[in-house]
Amino acid sequence: MSGLEDLYREIILDHYRNPRNQGELETPPAVMAEGFNPLCGDEVTVHIHVEDGVIVDMKFGGHGCSISLASASMMTTVTTGKSLSEAKDIIYSFKQMMSIHEGRLEEGSEETGSPMAGLGDLQALQGVVKFPVRIKCATLGWNTLEQCFEELDSQ
Amino acid sequence: MSFDVSVVKKDFPLLSREENGEPLIYLDSAATSQKPQKVLDVIDSYYREINANVHRGAYRLAEQATTAMEEAREKVSSFIKSDRSEEIIFTKNATESMNLVARSWGESNLNEGDVVLVSSLEHHANIVPWHQLAESRGIEVRWIPLTESGLFDLTDLDRLLDGVKLVAVSGASNVLGTVPPVRMLADAAHNVGALCLVDASQYVPHRPTDLAELGCDFLAFTGHKMCGPTGIGVLWGRSELLESMPAFLGGGEMILDVTKEGFTTNTIPWKFEAGTPPIAEIVGLGAAVDYLESLGMENVLDHEKTLTSYALQTLSDRFGNDLVIHGPTDVSVRGGVLSMCYQDVHPHDVSQVLDSHGVCVRAGHHCAKPLMKLLDVNATVRASLYLYNDESDVDALADALEATGQFFSP
Numbered sequence: 001m002s003g004l005e006d007l008y009r010e011i012i013l014d015h016y017r018n019p020r021n022q023g024e025l026e027t028p029p030a031v032m033a034e035g036f037n038p039l040c041g042d043e044v045t046v047h048i049h050v051e052d053g054v055i056v057d058m059k060f061g062g063h064g065c066s067i068s069l070a071s072a073s074m075m076t077t078v079t080t081g082k083s084l085s086e087a088k089d090i091i092y093s094f095k096q097m098m099s100i101h102e103g104r105l106e107e108g109s110e111e112t113g114s115p116m117a118g119l120g121d122l123q124a125l126q127g128v129v130k131f132p133v134r135i136k137c138a139t140l141g142w143n144t145l146e147q148c149f150e151e152l153d154s155q
Numbered sequence: 156m157s158f159d160v161s162v163v164k165k166d167f168p169l170l171s172r173e174e175n176g177e178p179l180i181y182l183d184s185a186a187t188s189q190k191p192q193k194v195l196d197v198i199d200s201y202y203r204e205i206n207a208n209v210h211r212g213a214y215r216l217a218e219q220a221t222t223a224m225e226e227a228r229e230k231v232s233s234f235i236k237s238d239r240s241e242e243i244i245f246t247k248n249a250t251e252s253m254n255l256v257a258r259s260w261g262e263s264n265l266n267e268g269d270v271v272l273v274s275s276l277e278h279h280a281n282i283v284p285w286h287q288l289a290e291s292r293g294i295e296v297r298w299i300p301l302t303e304s305g306l307f308d309l310t311d312l313d314r315l316l317d318g319v320k321l322v323a324v325s326g327a328s329n330v331l332g333t334v335p336p337v338r339m340l341a342d343a344a345h346n347v348g349a350l351c352l353v354d355a356s357q358y359v360p361h362r363p364t365d366l367a368e369l370g371c372d373f374l375a376f377t378g379h380k381m382c383g384p385t386g387i388g389v390l391w392g393r394s395e396l397l398e399s400m401p402a403f404l405g406g407g408e409m410i411l412d413v414t415k416e417g418f419t420t421n422t423i424p425w426k427f428e429a430g431t432p433p434i435a436e437i438v439g440l441g442a443a444v445d446y447l448e449s450l451g452m453e454n455v456l457d458h459e460k461t462l463t464s465y466a467l468q469t470l471s472d473r474f475g476n477d478l479v480i481h482g483p484t485d486v487s488v489r490g491g492v493l494s495m496c497y498q499d500v501h502p503h504d505v506s507q508v509l510d511s512h513g514v515c516v517r518a519g520h521h522c523a524k525p526l527m528k529l530l531d532v533n534a535t536v537r538a539s540l541y542l543y544n545d546e547s548d549v550d551a552l553a554d555a556l557e558a559t560g561q562f563f564s565p
Contacts, residue, residue: 040503041533065501
C-alpha cells in the first residue's frame with residue numbers, strides 16, 4: 001500500500017468523514033460560487049458572508065472525492081474569521097504548496113518563509129503533490145472561494 | 156477451440172511489469188489496449204528497413220513502404236469482411252472518423268430540421284459533432300432512451316425515427332458494456348430513407364465484425380483499442396456514399412490536380428487521406444490485425460464472455476449491494492466493460508486505492524456525461540476486460556476493492 005498514507009493523512013480522512021461547516025448561507029447577504037473538476041466529476045459550492053472586509057461565515061457543499069471535500073472543509077476552518085486580504089494570503093500559500101515539485105518536498109517544510117509555514121493543518125495536504133492527478137481535487141474548493149471574492153468585487 | 160490466456164499474456168511485454176514486487180493488473184483496455192511484441196517489432200522494423208514516403212516514390216524503398224501500407228489496408232478490409240479495400244479510410248482515431256462523416260456527409264446532406272438519432276449512452280465523439288451541426292445547420296439531435304438495465308428502449312422506435320436522416324449508435328458501450336441491436340436499427344433506418352453510422356470502437360476489438368451482418372453504412376473504429384498503435388483510426392463507408400461526399404481535409408495526396416483556380420479530388424480512399432499518412436501506425440495496425448486473426452475473434456469473444464460472467468458473479472458474491480455494477484447482466488447483450496459504484500466511496504478514491512495495489516482502472520465520466528446524468532452519478536469506476544485478462548485479474552480487482560472498503564470505512 002505504498003504511498004496511500006502520504007495522500008490520505010489522518011486529518012484528511014477526519015475532515016472527509018466529519019466535514020466542518022457543511023451547508024449553505026442565505027444569499028444575499030452571502031455570495032455563492034460553484035466549482036467543477038471536469039476530470040472526475042467533483043463539484044463544490046462555497047457560500048461566504050463578508051462584513052467590513054472580514055469573512056464572518058463560510059459554508060461549503062457539493063459532491064466530490066475525499067481530497068476535494070476534506071480540502072474544502074479545512075479551507076473553511078482556516079479562513080473563517082480572517083480578513084479578505086489574510087484569506088487571500090492563505091490561498092496563495094496553499095497554492096504555492098500545491099505547486100511544489102515532489103522532489104523538493106523534503107526541503108521546504110521546516111523553513112520559515114516557505115509556503116508551508118503558517119498553514120497548520122493544511123500541511124497534511126502536502127502529500128497530494130506526489131499524486132499530480134489529485135492536485136485539482138485539492139485546489140477545487142480554494143479556486144471556488146476565489147470565485148466568491150470575484151463575485152464580491154463585481155458587486 | 157479456445158486460446159490459452161496464460162500464453163497470450165506473455166505476448167504482451169508491458170503486462171510483465173511489476174511495481175514494488177507486485178504485478179500490474181491492467182483493467183483499462185476500454186481506454187487503450189496493450190500491444191503484443193509482434194506489433195512492436197513490425198513498427199520498429201518499418202522504421203529500420205522500409206521507411207519512405209508513400210505513393211509517390213520512384214525508388215524501390217518507396218515502393219516497399221507503399222506496398223506495406225496498402226497491404227495493411229487489405230488486412231483491415233478483410234478483418235471487417237469488406238470486399239472493397241477502397242472503402243477503408245485511414246484517419247488518426249475513431250473521433251476523427253466520426254467527424255469526417257459529420258463534416259463531409261453531414262454538411263452536404265443535412266439541413267435545418269433534419270434529425271440525427273443517437274442514443275443516451277453515446278461517447279462524446281458520437282454526440283459533439285452532431286451538436287456542432289445543430290449549431291451550424293439547425294439539425295435536431297434526438298436520443299434513444301435506455302431501459303433500467305442499460306439496454307436501448309425501442310418501444311417508440313417509429314416515433315423516434317420520424318424525420319431522421321442518420322441513426323448514429325455505438326456498436327458496444329464504453330460505460331455500460333451494452334451491445335445494441337445494430338442490425339435492427341440499420342434496417343429500421345434504411346426503411347425510413349436514413350443512413351446508419353456505427354461507432355465500433357468497443358466492438359471491433361472484442362468480437363468478430365461482419366459488415367454484411369451489421370448492415371450499417373459507415374463504421375468507425377480505432378487501432379489503439381485493438382492491440383495496435385495510437386494515432387491510427389479507420390472509417391469504413393459504402394463506396395457509393397464515399398464517392399458522392401466532398402473531401403474532408405484538403406492538401407496533398409487527396410487531389411488529382413491543383414491549379415491556381417481550383418482542384419479535383421483523387422479517387423477513394425485517398426480522397427479522404429490528406430497529407431502524409433501515419434505509415435508506421437498503419438503498418439502496425441496491419442500487424443495487430445494479424446495478431447488478432449491468429450487468436451481468432453470468435454475465441455476472443457468466447458473468452459471475454461466467460462470472463463465477464465465470472466467477474467459479474469465474483470463481484471456480486473463478494474460485495475452484494477455494496478457494489479453497484481451498471482448495465483445489463485446478460486453477457487449475450489453486454490461486453491466486458493464494468494462501470495461500478497462502491498458504497499459511497501468516490502470513484503477517484505477507489506481508483507487511488509486500487510492503484511496502490513497495482514490495479515489499473517479508470518474513474519470519471521468516461522466521455523459520456525449525458526449517460527452519467529441519466530445514471531444520476533458524477534462518475535464511476537470502470538474496469539474493462541480484454542483478451543489478456545484472466546480470472547486472477549478479476550480476483551485481484553475484488554481483493555483491492557475489499558481493501559478500499561477497509562480503508563475508507565474501517
